Amino acid sequence: MNFRKMLMAVTGTALLLGTGYGASGEVAADRSRIQSAALPAIKADVKYIAQTSEAEATAKREQELKRFKNLLDQQQKALSGKYQPGEIRYVYINDKEYHASISSTPFASNSYSLIYRNYDEYIKKNATGNTAMPLELKQIPDGYNFTLARIAPYLSWPEQKKMFSQVIAEGKASGQKIYVKKLQEKRISVELIxxxxSPVNGISGVLAITAEPAGAADKTVESEPVKPQSEKLKVGGQEVVYTSIDKQEYKSVAWMNPKTRVNYIIRENRGQLTKEELIAVAGQVIEASK
Known part of the structure; x- marks a missing residue:
């Protein structure tokens, strides 16, 4: 099973339909004069089909999961309640019939987190002088609003994958329908969201800025791998890696502070910032973390 897909199962899934011209752009453009009258109806049909298909899939999934309501309620109960600082909790459903369902996810996790929905409160309590991972953004990019700051226990992606495998193996061997595993982690990550x-074309982009500890032997930012299209740039004396994927729908800037051994990653998903604007955000974070 793909572990990254399991991790992403906690987020929603968006169905994207798109059209575009190929190498025959000029021919297609000429034909568009003839087809222009039909386009509104075609687009409406495509939108309706997409919405109907998604709604049907959601309804089918919800109906299927009703059979496992008791198990899912137990899972949710195990994930609820009071958490100790640094606690990470995993809950595995050990049921073959549930696993056979296409709508199932084998386990879920949650962790102790400090959430701040006011930037000034976050700065006052955690950002300046109170952490080994200073993370500030004094000038918000145009078109964005602060949503929250989150401080949570940190595991690297390889550590998470190892833990997923361990929880599944232990859960299967436990003989328990609901298997719970708890960890205490001293390392933390800090994230600004x-x-x-205002949405653009119905889409609200998200900008996430993260500070996380680097491993003792790490030379790159493991959680933001370098791609073939990545570029190495210098920002404020710091070498950074800029990556753009899928026609600018995803952009990132990542770097490691060699003195503090802290990784910084700035990610924009489906937003409108230009490369230069994202680099300017990186410059602010670099200056604040010196």
Whole structure:
């Protein structure tokens, strides 16, 4: 099973339909004069089909999961309640019939987190002088609003994958329908989340800025791998890696502070910032973390 897909199962899934011209752009453009009258109806049909298909899939999934309501309620109960600082909790459903369902996810996790929905409160309590991972953004990019700051226990991606495998193996061997595993982790990550003030074409982009500890032997930012299209740049004396994927729908800037051994990653998903604007955000974070 794909572990990254399991991790992403906690987030929603968006169905994206798109059209575009190929190498025959000029021919297609000429034909568009003839087809222009039909386009509104075609687009409406495509939108309706997409919405109907998604709604049907959601309804089918919800109906299927009703059979496992008792198990899912137990899982949710195990994930609820009071958490100790640094606690990470995993809950595995050990049921073959549930696993056979296409709508199932084998386990879920949650952790102790400090959430701040006011930037000034976050700065006052955690950002300046109170952490080995200073993370500030004094000038918000145009079109974005601060949403929240989150401080949570940290595991690297290889550590998470190892833990997923361990929880599944232990859960299967436990003989328990609901298997719970708890960890205490001293390392933390700090994350600032910003969302677009107004949607563009119905889409609200998200800007996430993260500080996380690097491993003792790490030379790159493991959680943001370098891609073939990545570029190495210098920002404020710091070498950074800029990556753009899928026609600018995803952009990132990542670097490691060699003195503090802290990784910084700035990610924009489906937003409108230019490369230069994202680099400017990186410059602010670099200056604040010196």
């Amino acid at each position: 910003y969302t677009m003030a």
